[in-house]
Amino acid sequence: MCARTAPHDAPALVLIHGSAASARSWDALVPMLTGSHRVIRIDLLGHGRSAKPDGPGYATSDQARRVGQALDLLGVKQAVIVGHSSGGVVATALAERRPELVTALVLINTGPSLDAFIEAGSAAVGLTQWPPADEQIRRFASTGFSRAGARIPQQLLDEMRAMTYHTLTATMQATTDYLKQQPLPERLAVLGKPLLVIFGEDDRRWRSSSAADYRVVPGARVELLPGLGHSPILEDPQRTAAPLLAFAEIHAAASTAR
Template sequence: MDKTTTPQDQRTHGRADAAPSAPRGWRAWSRRRRITLLAVGWLVVLFAGNTVSVRTEAAEASGEQIVRLPGGDIHVVQDGPPGAPTVVLLHGLAGSTAWWDPVLPALRNLHVVRVDLLGHGGSAKPAEGYGIAEQARRIGAVLDQLGVRRATVVGHSTGGAVATSLAEQRHDLVTAIALIDTGPRADAFLGDSFVARLVTTPVVGELIWRLRTDSTIRDALSTAFTRGVQIPDQIIADIRGMTYRSLTATDEASGAFLKERPIPDRLAALGLTTLVIFGAQDRRWQPSSAQDYRRVPHARVEILDGVGHTPMFEDPDTTGALLYGFAIETAPR
């Protein structure tokens, strides 16, 4: 016998029938939401991976790389055909690979390796490791990792001290050496700008460094140039990126290296073919001190009229041509 259904029963039955449909709808919506979130997540991962890949490919295309070394990684930029004679360019105190940009066109047929010294540019900036001999050993390790077996090594200012130390350590690697406005001895130093002197003054210098601005850095660079030069923003940015320790420790190391033994005496003992380029109006080193290098056997001294401490920027055409000719002349046969 059928049970009679009352209106109340019908309402109750309707709610009972409807109750299971809500969870099914919720489950379907949750499933669609999860699928959407997973899809978005994969897209984010793929996009991020593609961005990293593009950046890596761009860096490789431009020849930039980081060489991993104990105690601090080193930023390197390579240009030119790998099979051509290799020329290694080492910047000076507070410099970076950007300081060589103006002479790159003249060196385009060479394999050019530019290196940021420890504490400079894109290289690591640890608390220690700034001695000239230590910097030189690090350059040698970088070149070994790059597969460079023989090279002409060029150094500007303090970079010339590092190049000299590398030549002392690695007779197997350095075929010839070129120095650009590298002071030959400690007492030939003329001095820095007022701002630069303050920066190297204990306590006061550290405060000034913390408060440094682009304008302050440009003032400190004033003695680096005699001719009017438009200083690229990249050079200012690289200096801003230095730590106070990396700046002062490198400066102290350079002075100690010169006091230990003049660079011409070091070169004379090596017997390497040597090119010296010096600005006749250098405001940091006595221009007449360039004559010290004439006592180095196999040395050629080029004095550039109207040029100051940074021939790469003040006369890039002449400087680039001299470096190119020297690298070709001294390349291993």
Template sequence: MTNLHVTDDGPRDAPPLLLVHGSASSVRSWDALLPLLTEHHRVVRVDLLGHGSSAKPADAGYGVPEQAHRAGAELDRLGIGHAVVAGHSTGGLVATALAEERPGLVTGLVLVNTGPAMDTYIGPQTAFGPRQWAALTDEQVRDAMSSAFRPGYVAPATLVADVRGMTFEGFTAAQRGAVEFLMRQPVPERLTALGKPVLVLFGEDDRRWRPSTSLAAYRAVPGARVVPLAGVGHSPILEDPAATAGALLAFTGSPTLNRQSSASPRT
């Protein structure tokens, strides 16, 4: 029995698309995109360990490669031999790590406001202790999350609940794992080595990762399609789901990606 919560929507014979949520979030962060994507794809979403409705063991590995390995195992369990993998924020790190571990499984990557390296981080340096974490109110969570959106956007209640549903140990371990992954090697270097079709979507009003520097870093990846999103902050999948889905579907329908999918072995 798996200890991860997984959803599987859309036609079973449609091209598979795996969606990976960001830090302290869940599959619910993709809800607004789901009806737009399932017209064309079999859409699999996974709550990473420690998040959402998945198990939250205190003694598990929450590193990015470990989370990626579990996500790949879920695709295996579903009998999916290849898929485009899209990740929002830290989910983009997991998507990249999965492509590194399983290059035959991942036919293309979509990174949505994924920080390319730690030197582009401009978000707040918030720190909580276990007692503070347990006592957080909804308003305090919303305040801490405010940099994840454009000014004036109010975090949905579901996202607040996702944060409060995490354990302090799981939250801090996941944050630490993301930093360690970026410190070992920047994402653009990893993408260049992979040589996979890549789409990068980045909100121009991101308040966690410096947009101009991040966009420039991803444009240096050979063949990457980089799309800045005007008037959008760190979370395009919530702030502008229609624009996000439109760009994603244009990418998954591209001839280059379809050739990659046809050439990928079903393992």
């Protein structure tokens, strides 16, 4: 499922959410991006208003393939692709599968490899029921913010509860499997795509210092946002949008010039 805004002929900016989220996680950013871009938001399979089938199909490569198909249906020939958290893993897979479609990439708090994962802060859901109770979801979501005890938006509770146990575990396992195969910086270094990495410096899921690993990608820019955690798109949309928009405008213009 996808949602779009702004004129059809504006440069395309595609937003891909992370695990246990949906296209709604970008709500606060979208008004800051639509002035100069055709913003397209994707609900990955198993999330939001997309289907939630049992069985296979949640592999990262499959998610990337469906994003590409959605953009084909919308007539998008080139786009700047933005991914938050595991959405950045899907964005990377899309660039590998469809390099002609991807003008540039923006990864927001996307861990470069499993070595960067902060296991002690992973907040195991401890599921004893499905759908989970609010308190279970809050424990799961708490490390998505810069400080313990942060208020968890109601929409996050609703989005996770709308998933199934299978869709949640399958999508999280798919991200792990993809990172096991090869770290993202190694994958991106050979693609030659302009790259911006934005990282909340107080991320409690992935070591923010690991953002430096992306510097192996030629020309990569890394922006650390002090005081923000794993979800800067929710904690401070304006600070997150500023470098994203500047980068997207440069590379959208470069694409148009070609």
